[in-house]
Amino acid sequence: xxxxxxxxxxxxxxxxxxxxxxxxxxxxxxxxxxxxxxxxxxxxxxxxxxxxxxxxxxxxxxxxxxxxxxxxxxxxxxxxxxxxxxxxxxxxxxxxxxxxxxxxxxxxxxxxxxxxxxxxxxxxxxxxxxxxxxxxxxxxxxxxxxxxxxxxxxxxxxxxxxxxxxxxxxxxxxxxxxxxxxxxxxxxxxxxxxxxxxxxxxxxxxxxxxxxxxxxxxxxxxxxxxxxxxxxxxxxxxxxxxxxxxxxxxxxxxxxxxxxxxxxxxxxxxxxxxxxxxxxxxxxxxxxxxxxxxxxxxxxxxxxxxxxxxxxxxxxxxxxxxxxxxxxxxxxxxxxxxxxxxxxxxxxxxxxxxxxxxxxxxxxxxxxxxxxxxxxxxxxxxxxxxxxxxxxxxxxxxxxxxxxxxxxxxxxxxxxxxxxxxxxxxxxxxxxxxxxxxxxxxxxxxxxxxxxxxxxxxxxxxxxxxxxxxxxx
Numbered sequence: 001x002x003x004x005x006x007x008x009x010x011x012x013x014x015x016x017x018x019x020x021x022x023x024x025x026x027x028x029x030x031x032x033x034x035x036x037x038x039x040x041x042x043x044x045x046x047x048x049x050x051x052x053x054x055x056x057x058x059x060x061x062x063x064x065x066x067x068x069x070x071x072x073x074x075x076x077x078x079x080x081x082x083x084x085x086x087x088x089x090x091x092x093x094x095x096x097x098x099x100x101x102x103x104x105x106x107x108x109x110x111x112x113x114x115x116x117x118x119x120x121x122x123x124x125x126x127x128x129x130x131x132x133x134x135x136x137x138x139x140x141x142x143x144x145x146x147x148x149x150x151x152x153x154x155x156x157x158x159x160x161x162x163x164x165x166x167x168x169x170x171x172x173x174x175x176x177x178x179x180x181x182x183x184x185x186x187x188x189x190x191x192x193x194x195x196x197x198x199x200x201x202x203x204x205x206x207x208x209x210x211x212x213x214x215x216x217x218x219x220x221x222x223x224x225x226x227x228x229x230x231x232x233x234x235x236x237x238x239x240x241x242x243x244x245x246x247x248x249x250x251x252x253x254x255x256x257x258x259x260x261x262x263x264x265x266x267x268x269x270x271x272x273x274x275x276x277x278x279x280x281x282x283x284x285x286x287x288x289x290x291x292x293x294x295x296x297x298x299x300x301x302x303x304x305x306x307x308x309x310x311x312x313x314x315x316x317x318x319x320x321x322x323x324x325x326x327x328x329x330x331x332x333x334x335x336x337x338x339x340x341x342x343x344x345x346x347x348x349x350x351x352x353x354x355x356x357x358x359x360x361x362x363x364x365x366x367x368x369x370x371x372x373x374x375x376x377x378x379x380x381x382x383x384x385x386x387x388x389x390x391x392x393x394x395x396x397x398x399x400x401x402x403x404x405x406x407x408x409x410x411x412x413x414x415x416x417x418x419x420x421x422x423x424x425x426x427x428x429x430x431x432x433x434x435x436x437x438x439x440x441x442x443x444x445x446x447x448x449x450x451x452x453x454x455x456x457x458x459x460x461x462x463x464x465x466x467x468x469x470x471x472x473x
Contacts, residue, residue: 101155103145109136109159120151126158131190135162163190165227171212179207179234193229198236206237241296249291250284255305258284266297275310275360282306307360313367315355317348321371328367331359335369338402341433343372376403378437380427387419387441407437418444 099119104112109125116123130139142156143149169189174182179196186194204210214221215229224230245265250258255271262269279285286304289295311331319327324335338349349370359365376398385393390407398405414422423440431437 098148098150101141101143101145101147101149104138104141104157105145107138109138112138112155112157116155121149122152122154124154124156126156127161128158129162129164130160131163131167133160133162135160162192163226165193165225167226169224169226171221171224171230174212174232175209177209179209182209182232182234189226191226193227195229195231197231197233199233200237200239201235202238204235206235208235209233210235239298241298243294243296243299245295245297245299247287247289247291247293247295247301250287250303252279253284255282255284258287258303262301267295268298268300270300270302272302272304273307273360273362274304275308275358276306277309279306281308281361307362309361311359311365313351313353313355313357313359316351316369320346324369324371330365332366333369334366335371336401337371337373339374339376339398339433340372340402341375343374345372345374347372370402373401375430376401376405376433378405378424378426378429378431380424381421381439382424382427383416383420383422385421386417387421390421390439402433404434405431405437406435407439410438410440411443412440413446414440414442414444415446416442416444418442420444 099121102115104115112123112125115121128139130137133139137160139158139160141158149155169191171194172185177185179198182196185191186196199210201210210233212232213230214224215231219225219228245267248261250261258269261267274285276285283306284303285306288302295301309330311328313331314327316324316327316333316335321335321337325333327333340349343349349372351370352366352368353359381390381393387409390409394405394407410423412422414420416422420442421439422442423438425438426435
């Protein structure tokens with residue numbers, strides 16, 4: 001039993017399996033030819049034709065000579081193709097790494113900068129002044145037009161800065177030139193900082209000069225340089241406008257309204273003023289151009305403005321001194337009497353505003369009127385007045401009424417109370433407008449003894465030698 005089971009262990013089982021299965025015969029291997037002997041170094045150096053002849057001796061005399069020629073021709077073509085390919089490759093590489101330089105002479109500097117950016121070339125710019133060429137114009141280039149420059153390389157050009165701004169350029173007399181002549185001078189001299197300006201003028205013909213101005217006050221026409229700013233003004237002639245402005249009705253409208261309208265529409269507005277008892281002050285009474293008519297800018301127009309109620313000044317000779325103050329309602333009349341040499345009492349001497357003039361609220365509504373009081377009369381003040389009352393008396397009685405009457409004091413011995421008027425050089429009589437009166441004032445040192453005064457206009461007074469005092473105004 002154990003022998004039987006042993007047949008099924010791993011090794012016995014595989015061996016028995018092989019014994020039962022029929023053996024497969026392996027295919028017979030064909031005999032391989034012996035390996036060829038590697039050619040020697042001399043054989044490898046032989047040309048292909050020699051190798052063929054050596055390996056096939058029987059073909060030695062059967063090779064066609066034309067075949068040899070075709071083969072050599074083919075070899076030459078291959079070599080030429082390789083060379084051409086190398087050349088083309090080199091040309092292509094050169095074209096990819098170099099760019100053709102255009103002709104920039106006479107062109108703008110911006111063209112150079114744009115081209116250089118697009119083609120990855122660095123522009124090197126030399127700047128010089130050149131009066132014959134405008135600013136930013138290329139004058140020359142080192143790399144000739146049509147040549148090639150390597151990308152990343154440098155393009156050298158010379159650029160014009162225009163005319164030299166520091167060049168002295170004496171100005172001509174533009175007041176003797178027309179606008180076309182001035183433009184020609186500016187162009188010829190490259191005076192780009194000198195501007196020609198046109199403006200309208202009602203008096204100067206179109207194209208003629210108006211004035212010339214130099215910005216720097218220290219620069220004169222003789223020391224002017226191209227860099228200095230200056231202006232020359234020429235006339236555009238008289239400006240004309242279309243009549244398209246409709247005139248409103250300004251009757252009884254405030255003055256401010258018509259002023260605003262005239263300013264906004266550039267109307268040349270003038271004013272007249274009149275008094276009116278119906279139209280309020282500062283309101284429009286009349287207008288020179290009727291409503292709804294059309295005018296143009298700068299046209300002239302006038303309006304009449306009310307001054308309010310008017311006051312007609314009367315002739316005050318028709319009134320007395322007492323009635324003059326109430327002669328004109330709304331106006332302050334200051335009536336006053338003054339002494340005169342030749343006019344009778346009550347006659348009009350003068351009035352500050354002439355008769356017939358119309359006063360308005362904008363005027364000084366005060367009128368001064370003077371009436372004659374005749375000649376001044378000097379009263380007898382002896383024994384009735386003391387020294388302290390003389391100033392007021394002379395002012396109120398004479399000086400305030402236009403008479404230049406003054407006095408001087410003499411102090412005299414007298415039995416009258418001290419300070420009493422005891423003597424006068426003029427009294428109880430008419431006196432001239434210009435006079436100085438001597439007045440004696442008592443010293444009150446003689447008790448009750450009487451003091452005599454001559455009874456005449458030349459006055460009296462003591463000749464006691466008392467000192468005289470200065471006049472009292």
